[in-house]
């Protein structure tokens with residue numbers, strides 16, 4: 001059976017899709033097929049919202065600090081399912097909901113999707129990776145090319161109007177202290193939180 005839900009530490013993760021417009025040089029999918037004890041996160045087919053909700057009903061949701069849309073792909077690729085599942089969780093459980101994203105959802109859908117998250121998503125965690133546009137392009141290798149960096153930053157700023165916590169992240173030890181300082185300045189300018197995270201968190 002394919003893995004739609006899996007646990008990482010005290011959070012429950014939701015794996016909606018394997019699609020992604022990027023081919024990051026560091027993508028975990030290149031070197032493993034699972035996270036912790038998840039089993040393979042490669043999907044035979046993308047689950048419907050009803051299939052995800054059926055699996056949520058089997059869980060003791062009181063065990064989880066946070067519910068996270070993440071998985072082995074970009075969650076925004078499965079936006080309609082994500083929104084339906086998030087609405088179900090909000091209506092039935094108190095757990096805060098986070099999306100881990102590359103921030104390219106507006107490019108994927110060709111429109112501003114930020115207002116869709118109002119009242120549904122508590123935290124939008126976006127991979128900043130590096131403060132430099134050219135370095136970002138080399139690392140993330142988005143099919144949208146150099147437009148991706150600016151679109152990601154704009155997405156982050158727009159999200160602050162609809163989502164309580166907007167976080168831009170870099171991975172610890174992958175950039176210099178000076179670059180981390182530049183990332184902090186970017187976050188200050190956009191009005192979002194900067195977080196330096198571990199490789200797989």
Ligand code: SF4
Pocket residue numbers: 020021022023024026027028029072073074102
């Ligand atoms: S955005 Fe995420 S899923 Fe997509 S290639 Fe990069 S690390 Fe992998």
